[in-house]
Amino acid sequence: MLFEQDWVKVLADQQTRFLRSQAESLGLKPAVAGKEVKLLDYACGSGVASWVRNASSSRFDRLPFASHRTDNSTHHKTKQNKTKHQALLPYVTKIRGVDVAPAVVSLYNRAAAAQTLTADQAHAIEGDLSAAAAPADSALSSPDMYGFDIAIVSMALHHMDDPQAILTALASRLRKGGLLIVVEGTENRPAVDKMEAAGLDGPALRQMLNVEAFAEETMRDWLRAAGCRCMCTGEDGEGFVYVVHDEISPVPESACKVPGGLDRQLLIAASVKA
Numbered sequence: 001m002l003f004e005q006d007w008v009k010v011l012a013d014q015q016t017r018f019l020r021s022q023a024e025s026l027g028l029k030p031a032v033a034g035k036e037v038k039l040l041d042y043a044c045g046s047g048v049a050s051w052v053r054n055a056s057s058s059r060f061d062r063l064p065f066a067s068h069r070t071d072n073s074t075h076h077k078t079k080q081n082k083t084k085h086q087a088l089l090p091y092v093t094k095i096r097g098v099d100v101a102p103a104v105v106s107l108y109n110r111a112a113a114a115q116t117l118t119a120d121q122a123h124a125i126e127g128d129l130s131a132a133a134a135p136a137d138s139a140l141s142s143p144d145m146y147g148f149d150i151a152i153v154s155m156a157l158h159h160m161d162d163p164q165a166i167l168t169a170l171a172s173r174l175r176k177g178g179l180l181i182v183v184e185g186t187e188n189r190p191a192v193d194k195m196e197a198a199g200l201d202g203p204a205l206r207q208m209l210n211v212e213a214f215a216e217e218t219m220r221d222w223l224r225a226a227g228c229r230c231m232c233t234g235e236d237g238e239g240f241v242y243v244v245h246d247e248i249s250p251v252p253e254s255a256c257k258v259p260g261g262l263d264r265q266l267l268i269a270a271s272v273k274a
């Protein structure tokens, strides 16, 4: 399975650390008892944006929601170790995952159970928010699947035919002021050149490697068209979040077919529902 490949585990670990490093600038705060914060993890896969499997271990770290809060320094150290591989879990009290692939939904729900999370705390359903694919009577229509404080689509927008429509659909699931986060790979002109030099071109490969779709301007236009606005006031008055990770994410030749493999970089784009 893709999620079990070493380079995917490394990437997943990078995603987690990148998300956690940006949490404060995204306005995320550790969850506190009695205040519900609801996350939609769209195209959730095994749950990398919610939590991530420890790259060096096959066991999931166990973390009851929000239990990491303490002023006791010894306890805090222990909890930090446990939360090392948690992505957005420490910031929320309830997660709803959605994925188009039933096997992946099962994987996600098994991962939630392995962390002793109840179905009310974290649960994924099968679904597709592409306009043509969402029947009115699906589980996606349940009131539980609206009013989110945060929605994230991580390393998945490049699989979708109409990213703009997906972002609009995700924004419609957010409460006003809710946060929409995209994790993707950066525009990667050298990767295109390398692919072309290797005679390996074509829409599918380009899409898989998201070599050109996720430039800052494109992301900003998509988020704005989805009904989002900037989170802060940048010098140019724009202020949509667009941060590129400083680590390189290598894709091995075996996965991308390009001789020597390719280097990618993660990006986080975000804005809030107007």
Ligand SMILES: C[S@@+](CC[C@H](N)C(=O)[O-])C[C@H]1O[C@@H](n2cnc3c(N)ncnc32)[C@H](O)[C@@H]1O
Pocket (backbone or CB within 6 Å): 012, 015, 042, 043, 044, 045, 046, 047, 048, 049, 098, 099, 100, 101, 104, 127, 128, 129, 130, 153, 154, 155, 156, 159, 160
């Ligand atoms: C590369 S994985 C990313 C998983 C996870 N979000 C992460 O950050 O690692 C892409 C996921 O998108 C899902 N997917 C693809 N198209 C989808 C769609 N239209 N709606 C929902 N999920 C979709 C796939 O089943 C797969 O689990």
